[in-house]
Amino acid sequence: MAEYLLEMNHITKIFPGVKALDDVSFNLKKGEIHAIVGENGAGKSTFIKTLTGVHQPDGGEIILDGEKIVMSDPLVAQKHGIAAIYQHAASYPDLSAAENIFIGHEFMVGPFISWTKANREAQKLLDSVGANFPATASVGSLSVAQQQLVEIAKALSQKARILIMDEPTAALSKRESEELYSIARKLRDEGVAIILISHRFEDIFGLADRATVFRDAHYIGTWNIEECDEKMLVKHMVGHEIGDFFPKKKTEIGEELLRVEKLSRTGYFRDVSFNLHAGEIVGLTGLVGAGRTEVVEAIFGVTKADSGEIYINGKLVPNNRSPRMMMDMNFGLLPEDRQKQGLHLRWSINHNTSLPIIDECTNGIFLSGKKEYEISNKMKELLAIKAPTVDTHSGALSGGNQQKVVVGKQLAANTKIIVLDEPTKGVDVGSKAQIYQLMSDLASQGMGILMISSEMPEVMNMSDRIYVMSEGHITKEFKAEGLTQEEILTAAMPVERED
Amino acid sequence: MKKKLSKLLRWETMLVVLLIVLWVVFEARDNGLDAALIAKGRKAKDVFNFSKMLNGMGVYMLYSFMALGMALILGMGDIDISVGASATLSASVMGISYRALINGGTANGTAFAIAVAACLLTGCACGLMNGILVTRFRELFPMIITLGTQLFFRGFCYLFLGGETLKFDGDATWGQLKTLYNGAVTIGGYKVPTIIFWFLGFALIFFVFLHLTTGGRKLFAIGENRTAALYSGIRVDRFELLMFVICGMMAAISALFYVGSASATVRADAMTGYEMYAIAVVVLGGFSTAGGKGNIIGVILSVIIFGVMKKGLGTLYGFADSTVNLAVGLVLIVASLLPNVMEDISNRIRVKRQHVTIKATE
Numbered sequence: 001m002a003e004y005l006l007e008m009n010h011i012t013k014i015f016p017g018v019k020a021l022d023d024v025s026f027n028l029k030k031g032e033i034h035a036i037v038g039e040n041g042a043g044k045s046t047f048i049k050t051l052t053g054v055h056q057p058d059g060g061e062i063i064l065d066g067e068k069i070v071m072s073d074p075l076v077a078q079k080h081g082i083a084a085i086y087q088h089a090a091s092y093p094d095l096s097a098a099e100n101i102f103i104g105h106e107f108m109v110g111p112f113i114s115w116t117k118a119n120r121e122a123q124k125l126l127d128s129v130g131a132n133f134p135a136t137a138s139v140g141s142l143s144v145a146q147q148q149l150v151e152i153a154k155a156l157s158q159k160a161r162i163l164i165m166d167e168p169t170a171a172l173s174k175r176e177s178e179e180l181y182s183i184a185r186k187l188r189d190e191g192v193a194i195i196l197i198s199h200r201f202e203d204i205f206g207l208a209d210r211a212t213v214f215r216d217a218h219y220i221g222t223w224n225i226e227e228c229d230e231k232m233l234v235k236h237m238v239g240h241e242i243g244d245f246f247p248k249k250k251t252e253i254g255e256e257l258l259r260v261e262k263l264s265r266t267g268y269f270r271d272v273s274f275n276l277h278a279g280e281i282v283g284l285t286g287l288v289g290a291g292r293t294e295v296v297e298a299i300f301g302v303t304k305a306d307s308g309e310i311y312i313n314g315k316l317v318p319n320n321r322s323p324r325m326m327m328d329m330n331f332g333l334l335p336e337d338r339q340k341q342g343l344h345l346r347w348s349i350n351h352n353t354s355l356p357i358i359d360e361c362t363n364g365i366f367l368s369g370k371k372e373y374e375i376s377n378k379m380k381e382l383l384a385i386k387a388p389t390v391d392t393h394s395g396a397l398s399g400g401n402q403q404k405v406v407v408g409k410q411l412a413a414n415t416k417i418i419v420l421d422e423p424t425k426g427v428d429v430g431s432k433a434q435i436y437q438l439m440s441d442l443a444s445q446g447m448g449i450l451m452i453s454s455e456m457p458e459v460m461n462m463s464d465r466i467y468v469m470s471e472g473h474i475t476k477e478f479k480a481e482g483l484t485q486e487e488i489l490t491a492a493m494p495v496e497r498e499d
Numbered sequence: 500m501k502k503k504l505s506k507l508l509r510w511e512t513m514l515v516v517l518l519i520v521l522w523v524v525f526e527a528r529d530n531g532l533d534a535a536l537i538a539k540g541r542k543a544k545d546v547f548n549f550s551k552m553l554n555g556m557g558v559y560m561l562y563s564f565m566a567l568g569m570a571l572i573l574g575m576g577d578i579d580i581s582v583g584a585s586a587t588l589s590a591s592v593m594g595i596s597y598r599a600l601i602n603g604g605t606a607n608g609t610a611f612a613i614a615v616a617a618c619l620l621t622g623c624a625c626g627l628m629n630g631i632l633v634t635r636f637r638e639l640f641p642m643i644i645t646l647g648t649q650l651f652f653r654g655f656c657y658l659f660l661g662g663e664t665l666k667f668d669g670d671a672t673w674g675q676l677k678t679l680y681n682g683a684v685t686i687g688g689y690k691v692p693t694i695i696f697w698f699l700g701f702a703l704i705f706f707v708f709l710h711l712t713t714g715g716r717k718l719f720a721i722g723e724n725r726t727a728a729l730y731s732g733i734r735v736d737r738f739e740l741l742m743f744v745i746c747g748m749m750a751a752i753s754a755l756f757y758v759g760s761a762s763a764t765v766r767a768d769a770m771t772g773y774e775m776y777a778i779a780v781v782v783l784g785g786f787s788t789a790g791g792k793g794n795i796i797g798v799i800l801s802v803i804i805f806g807v808m809k810k811g812l813g814t815l816y817g818f819a820d821s822t823v824n825l826a827v828g829l830v831l832i833v834a835s836l837l838p839n840v841m842e843d844i845s846n847r848i849r850v851k852r853q854h855v856t857i858k859a860t861e
Binding site: 015300302327333341342343344345361362365 | 711720726728729734849850
């Protein structure tokens with residue numbers, strides 16, 4: 001009997017243009033929870049996909065139970081008892097939990113599916129993972145946490161020996177996460193080996209027995225969890241120590257750049273008033289769905305507000321505003337979804353950067369490539385965008401660098417007021433620090449920054465002032481100094497109504 | 500080396516190869532048929548050669564102007580299946596306004612000039628209507644909207660004309676349209692129809708617009724990602740509306756040539772299905788229906804390819820024109836699938852090359 005249930009040795013995977021995995025090794029013991037950590041783009045998902053047979057490695061070997069295995073397709077992996085549950089459960093919302101669990105391996109009676117048996121077996125599996133809903137419930141009606149239980153039950157129904165959990169707690173509340181932890185521990189004690197992929201240190205320290213770090217497609221090391229702390233893991237993930245994570249500079253607050261008065265849009269937000277000064281970083285926070293993004297979209301002219309006024313440099317902005325008009329008034333918006341709203345992913349950095357000012361990149365009537373390169377090279381240097389050249393496709397960049405390209409688009413358009421909607425969402429630790437540095441620099445150059453964010457640490461550490469929104473209106477304005485997280489959260493909570 | 504290979508794999512290069520292959524096959528078939536005739540002691544017919552192809556090209560170009568407008572629409576990820584009906588409506592308005600003006604005592608020349616202007620304006624108006632509907636009702640597919648306007652425009656043609664055929668073939672001023680279509684100049688011993696020059700002239704304008712100006716960049720930005728284009732400060736609705744108007748105008752220009760080809764007659768059922776030829780030519784030319792990419796050079800090449808296929812299959816194999824559509828459709832399907840296959844192959848080649856360089860550095 002081999003020491004390890006699974007050994008993956010010297011795995012290399014090459015995609016057109018990039019080496020996604022370079023000589024990566026990993027091993028897994030029976031009945032352990034092994035965390036894989038790394039920044040976005042470190043190669044974690046590709047690694048998992050070579051294990052589940054989605055990708056074939058270009059080098060290296062996979063040894064399961066002492067036997068060399070070729071994972072030629074996902075079915076082979078399934079046959080060997082390898083199952084994965086993903087962040088966004090890939091289930092069929094209109095089918096019942098039982099149907100989801102046994103899809104592809106139904107109980108047959110002649111040509112018919114035996115639903116009574118399926119429902120009974122599904123209920124047994126669901127009960128074993130502590131589910132509190134019937135197997136006949138349609139998956140679409142379940143919460144995310146419950147859907148994940150269905151996925152786990154599905155993995156168990158396939159007699160999984162190795163269970164891969166990819167960001168399992170990303171969409172879960174604290175209590176739901178705790179419940180998931182105890183299920184994971186129970187499975188481990190029953191002998192299932194679990195590979196855990198997570199960005200959350202609570203998951204890693206609360207659950208894992210060992211942790212392996214990947215960085216830039218390379219294997220960095222494996223440690224027992226007792227040997228690790230957060231600082232040391234971050235250092236290995238990023239490759240160097242992160243000094244001041246929130247480099248907020250004290251800057252002189254200048255005159256008022258933006259003032260919004262009683263802006264309303266029926267059904268989304270009402271009577272929203274705030275202002276923003278030169279050199280100031282203002283945080284706009286609140287729970288998801290409080291209406292923050294809708295407010296800035298209405299200011300930017302993507303949607304129409306029903307009433308209210310907006311002043312830029314003291315001048316009233318007309319009601320028929322469009323993104324073009326706002327950009328001409330030096331107002332820029334970094335949208336929440338950079339992949340869908342911020343970038344043309346199949347375009348180069350160069351073409352993305354020049355798009356907002358494309359009408360200025362001409363010699364009379366013809367496009368001037370020279371002028372485009374001038375501005376995009378300048379932005380690449382200024383923002384330290386990590387890419388071979390500005391001709392690199394923006395889709396090939398990491399989340400943090402993509403975000404920098406979107407910022408570059410705003411700066412190219414000579415923006416003075418910039419709204420950043422969740423600027424560090426899906427951005428890894430190293431790039432986060434760079435984005436904070438950039439915000440601080442821009443503010444000290446006299447720009448006004450409005451940052452929408454749900455992440456309390458960045459709201460509290462980067463802002464001069466903070467507005468909190470709840471249910472479509474601003475409930476509170478705070479000075480950042482001396483503020484506690486509880487005060488913000490209290491303001492963000494919807495008011496309890498008497499029933 | 501890498502540059503050369505990716506250049507070789509360009510879509511336009513594939514179209515040139517396809518054109519050459521078709522040409523060689525047709526020439527061989529023609530020579531074979533002629534050899535058989537000569538063996539029987541008769542004279543060679545020589546139905547397929549460069550000069551005959553050039554001479555007969557005009558009829559296969561009637562939808563080419565529409566295709567240029569369609570390239571703008573497909574480049575933005577939209578579609579307009581009403582252009583055939585827009586063209587017929589434009590021609591109908593031209594015929595009716597001319598007849599009314601003549602009956603009202605206007606001089607032939609003036610009436611004709613007004614009628615042609617009315618034709619172009621009608622095309623623009625059709626495009627405007629499409630554009631407004633598409634940009635105002637984003638929740639509806641452009642395909643469905645323009646299906647509606649197609650029926651609407653065609654219905655108008657019947658409302659105006661019924662089953663009547665407006666005949667102006669005796670009218671000297673309308674003869675100008677016939678000359679527009681039939682005219683030819685002799686270059687180096689070859690008779691070249693003037694419609695080819697008209698097409699190439701328009702194609703040049705569209706090429707410059709799409710590939711050398713900011714307008715083209717904006718168009719492809721909209722096609723690639725409409726939301727990101729909006730957030731980048733492009734006035735998406737206004738721009739898209741303008742492109743639909745231009746597309747409608749190009750349909751009206753196709754209508755002018757069509758009336759010329761039909762001996763200066765106007766009927767309500769003319770140009771039925773032309774929108775499909777226009778779309779087919781643009782898609783074969785390398786424009787993706789998802790928007791965001793394409794090249795006018797490809798459209799020019801595929802107009803020629805469609806002409807050569809129709810002429811070759813028609814004269815050499817004796818297929819009726821409508822039967823030839825079978826082959827045209829087949830080519831279109833294969834051509835639409837090919838880019839995916841080619842991307843796969845070129846990715847494989849790239850990965851292999853990376854392997855080699857990795858091995859070499861180890």
